[in-house]
Amino acid sequence: MDSPMCLIDNVDGVLRPVPDAIDHLMRIRQRVVVVSVVGLYRTGKSYLMNKLAGRKDGFALGSTIQSKTKGIWMWCVPHPKQADHTLVLLDTEGLGDVEKGDSKNDAWIFSLAVLLSSTLVYNSRGTIDNQAVENLQYVTELTERIKVKSSSNASSDEEEGVDAQFVQFFPNFVWAVRDFTLQLRIDNRDVTADQYLEHSLELKKGTDRKVMNYNLPRACIRNYFPTRKCFVFQTPTSPENMVRLESMDDRELCQGFRETTDAFCHYVFQMSRVKTVKGGQGVTGRMLGHLVKMYVETIARGEVPCLENVVLAMAQIENQAAVEEGLKLYQSCMEPLKIRFPVDMDQMSDQHQRADQQATQEFMNRSFKDKNGEFLTRLANGIAKTYAELLIRNDDASEKKCQDLLRELSAPVSQKIQDGFFAKPGGYELYCDLHDKLVAQYRSTPNKGIRAEEVLERFLKEKSVESNSILQADQKLTDSEKQIHEEKKRVAVLQQEKAAEEEKRIELERTMEDDRKSQEEKTKKMEERMKEEIKQQQEEFEKALKVKLQEQEDLLKKGHKEKADLMEQEIQELKKSNKPEKSGGFWENVMPVVDTLLKVGEIFSQYKLMKGLRRK
Structure with a gap:
């Protein structure tokens, strides 16, 4: 994108997705790293987003007391550090805009920034004092505006312990303090910006209302966000120059501001992870559009x-699209073979196996949470039906080519019969000589396809009446000689019948082998996918558990035993939430997929039936 565009419009307090922006996201197949910035209006959020985009202009900065950004604006740029990834920057409408005066609308914008991002930047001015923390009141409302599980699927214990699960799905948290003029010192010792943040988020002891109100936003930040980082920015330039900040050369800005800005960008680029959803699935631009x-x-x-x-819901959409893309890829891979029909069974089978593998991999690249194999089975069915149709078309092409060839080769013989050429003593021998040459020429003609022997069998049977009449009319041959010739002809027909049956057997065995390999490949891919998803879920859980245990340890060090005990309850709830994902066993999930894939083999039986009906 050359410039930002509005992603979520905010008109009279009503939020709406912007179709053009959604369409743009839908075209991004790469995985996305999403960085959102939130904060009070007129605090310089857009400037940071432009720096991340590597541009001076882009998101509107403005130089008045009015908020410039309305709704949520998006800028998609190539990720500067991760190849084949897209960096999606989301600049949100300023919170607390006096002209809007709608705290509920602000809360939804804040919640959307949390839901959509992998890194959330909170931008504020001055210091991290109590007022600055209280301005983050929206974090205390997140449990009212975001649910982890649907009510129908969540037990009462899970609903009570939902706070513990937020850390699994929430973004990294970065606090950017702008126009910071104080020294980073606490109790007469120098501290880092991160230590300054953690000190500002320390909880007070006590249970009275004032202490509880003080602790609530701090506890939410500590509990919900897996990692926290702080950057303190000096004032970039003199007050009179702030109105032209967008056009100023970096060399005109104060060195400390430039250094902090560079460190901020470096951290975001290095530490911001790919956006994931519940279960650890990485999100593409297209999936972000759905979200x-x-x-x-x-x-x-x-x-x-x-x-x-x-x-x-997103998995349903993506998995169906994955089926369609996989089937489309299979069809395109088989297309070059169609123009060469008829081909032999080896060529048909080899191309099918390559196309099937590519289509399955394409499906796997896009699909997720297809636990019972419903969509993989749809793909398998679609491929099997397409392959069966192609086999029939190849059959038909082979039959037509063979019939045309025999018609062409036998035309001179038929003409001689009409001319009475064989109606003379020794005529049968002449006929047999021409007939044998015809058959030999037919056999030596390449690329006849998989019906060559069957069509020849029918041809020989059809010509047996013609052959017998010439034999019986040949006065040169004795009765015993005629019987010998009749027996030779009968043996030749029987041998051809066997050749035709062998041709059919080889075709059937090859189609069954194709089906078996296809089932094995898909089962293997599904096993790998399920193991990968279980691994992702486990990593997600372990990361969240680590954060909770660290928080509990910090509380104990600070003397907050009661809060540490409450944290223990959260930890236990978090562990409980991990059990359903692990229960049931791996093979209990895989076997239903295997069962459904085995049924796909019935399609080849239907193919044989369809072909038999066509023959009749």
């Missing part, structure tokens, strides 16, 4: 977005 639509449409209906429902 935006689903989340915003859910909010517009007055409902609370549910991570589980959205992921399942």
Whole structure:
């Protein structure tokens, strides 16, 4: 994208996805790293986004007290550090805009930034004091605006422990403090920006309302976000020059500001991970487009977005698209073979196996959470039906070519029969000589396809009446000689019948072998996918558990034993939430897929039936 575009429009407090922006995301097949910036209006959020994009201009900065950004704007650029990844920058409408005066609308924008991003940048000015933390009031409302599980699927224990699971799905948190003029010192010792942030987020002891109100936003930040980072920025230039910040050369900005900005960009590029959804699935631009639509449409209906429902709905869309793409790839891979029909069974089978493998891999690249193999089975069925149709077309092409060839080769013989050429003593011998040459020429003609022997068998049977009449009319031959010739002809026909049956047997065995290999390949791919998804879920869980255990340890060090005990409950709830994913066993998930894939083999039986009906 050359410049940003509005992703989510905000008109009179109503949020709507912008179709052109969604279409742009849908065309991005790469995985995305999504960085959102939130904060009070007129705090310089857009400047940071432009720096991440590597541009001076782009997101509107503005130089007045009015907020420039409305809704959520998006800028997609190539990731500067990760090849084949897209960096998606989301600049959000300023929170607390006095002209808007709608805190509920602000809360939804904040929630969307959390839901869509892999790194969330909170931008503020001055210092991280109590007021700055309280301005992050929206973080305390996240449990009211985001659900992990649908109500129908969540037990009462899971609903109570939902806070513990947020850390699995929430983005990294970066606090950018702008126009910082103080020294980074606490208790007369120098500290880092990160230590400054953690000090500002420390909880107070006590249970009275004032202490609880003080602790609530801090506890939410500590509990929900897996990693926290802080950058403190000096004022970039003199107050009178701030109005032209967008046009100023970097060399005109103060060195400390430039150094912090470079460190901020480096951190975001290096540490921001690919956006994932529940279950650890990496998100592509196309999937991000689905997420935006689903989340915003859910909010517009007055409902609370549910991570589980959205992921399942998105999986349905993506998996069906994966089926269609896989089948389309299979068909395109088989297309070059169609123009060469008829081909022999080896060529047909080899091309089918290559196309089937490529189509299956294409499906696997896009699909996810196809636990019962429903969509993989759809692909297998589609491929099997397409292959069966191609086999029939190849059959028909082979039969036509063989019939045309025999008609052409036998035309001179037929003409001689009409001319009475063989109606003389020794005529049968002449006929047999021409007939044998015809058959030999037919056999030596290449690329007849898989019906060569069957068509020849029918031809020989059809010509047996013609042959017998010439034999019986040949006065040169004795009765015993005629009987010998009749027996030789009968043996030749029987041998041809066997050749035709052998041709059919080889074809059937090869189609069955194709089916077996296809089933094995798909089962193997599904096993690999399920193992990968289980591994992703386990890594997601372990990362969240590590964060919780570290938080519990910090609370104990600070003397917050009661809060540490509450954290223990969260840890236990988090462990419980991991059990359903691991229960049931790997093979209990894989075997239903194997069973459904085995049924695909019935299609080849149907193919044989269809071909038999066509023959009749």
